[in-house]
Amino acid sequence: MPVNETSGRTEVRARIALDSQAGTSAPVETGTVIELEGVDIHYGQVHAVRGVSLPVARNQITAMIGPSGCGKSTVLRSINRMNDLIPGAKVSGKVTFHGKDIYAHGVDPIAVRRHIGMVFQKANPFPKSIFDNVAYGLRINGMKDNLADRVEQALRGAALWDEVKDNLKKSALALSGGQQQRLCIARAIAVEPEVLLMDEPCSALDPIATARIEELMNDLVRDYTIVIVTHNMQQAARVSDSTAFYSADVDEAGERFGFLVEFDDTQKLFSNPSDQRTEDYITGRFG
Template sequence: MTVNETGAKTRAPIAGLAPQGRTASPVATETVIELKGVGVHYGRTHAVRDVSLPVARNQITAMIGPSGCGKSTVLRSINRMNDLIPGAKVTGEITFHGKDIYGSGVDPIAVRRHIGMVFQKANPFPKSIFDNVAYGLRINGMKDNLADRVEQALRGAALWDEVKDNLKKSALALSGGQQQRLCIARAIAVQPEVLLMDEPCSALDPIATARIEELMNELVKDYTIVIVTHNMQQAARVSDATAFYSADVDEAGERFGFLVEFDETQRLFSNPADPRTEDYITGRFG
């Protein structure tokens, strides 16, 4: 422990885990999404409890923590993907530009139109490269200038130059990294404001991972990004703010996830406020 100029005790920076990439802007930015006391239930199981945090515009917010701590569950709640799971229920409040996305009369499909998602495993449709990107455009009635929209999305996902001469070929013939970038193109084609990414690099090799990270740093200029990752170095490299989750067992013996700490990435990794965060990022548990 060290003592700062005000006399308050602080933790020494953690060697080897200081962020090497992005640093959050000191200028306050608009909050696009806010979670307030969010909990997620699967039937009688209270899987995630009391999560509160803001998501700032045009920043990358990372969620890290051990397996089973609820970070992916929280991510899926942000665009109502948990609605598709029988027995799932979200409590508390999640607002998008101040409006409760679980409020009466809110269409979950409209929520997902504005808050897109890229999953852990690339999931291209068994269609052509062109039709994969065009799919969301067609079902959302965005059929004007379709070819231009597809090209724009593929360029946005840094894939156009690699596939422009093979748009009629099956997307399943692409490499794993290309398939993931195709899924990103499919997500951004409908021009969402927020992009959720659930472990987008977990199945990729280091070279493909680096391409996705470079892409995220480009996409954040136009989109607000929330990423779940098990890779702490990745969170340190790409994110502006980081939320650390952990898990515990209640009196009934049920495991549940909860938010331990949320802060600017640089501060959370170099000087965490909670000892549980420090234990995790230094490898003492998790």
């Protein structure tokens, strides 16, 4: 995939799509692709995440770490409106993509997800052939021209082509766990998103498969902006450029909620964190 041409075309399409839905003001031309400002997330009456603000830089890997129940996956899902699919979920504050509020009136969440793709914790290939798994999103998005070439390009982008090129008609369910996860990455990048969200993509994989996914992320970040949620602090330290540390607390009503403690350059956050709570977590004193 040519870095300049493809990512440039995708970025323009993303801006046009959101501009047509939510006003005509010019996008913000900075190194920040996504910005969260004072984001609160409710599930019904439960105020699950409170006051999250952070930028996501273009063509970098941003990691989100923290103990279970601190809201990092919930925040990740807010970035492409996946929380819309949960009954009673509500996101307030602002989440912008190239300066456009993705929660503004008239913005199509399906269009948002088209440009901000997602890979889930557990590989979830469809019970279809390898080819049809990758072609699925292309077909429903009307990207049917040169379908075989697009599928090959996505599989190459996910470092899977050489392993499956002679078995494209076989069931995706016959692949190993690591191959299935790379297939899901191929399916996500086939429709040429600009941003790729990854929610614990290696948690169910063995160390060898995990290393392959980490190598793949380092390759993909040349063409995509990546946000990853991980419980593995060593993984965050290895692959990310910036890291957000989340924690959880209980309010006066006894309600547990998640919040952002600190966001910084990964090397600095792990070597010289600004907040004692971050240091306590990364040194194993809690969490």
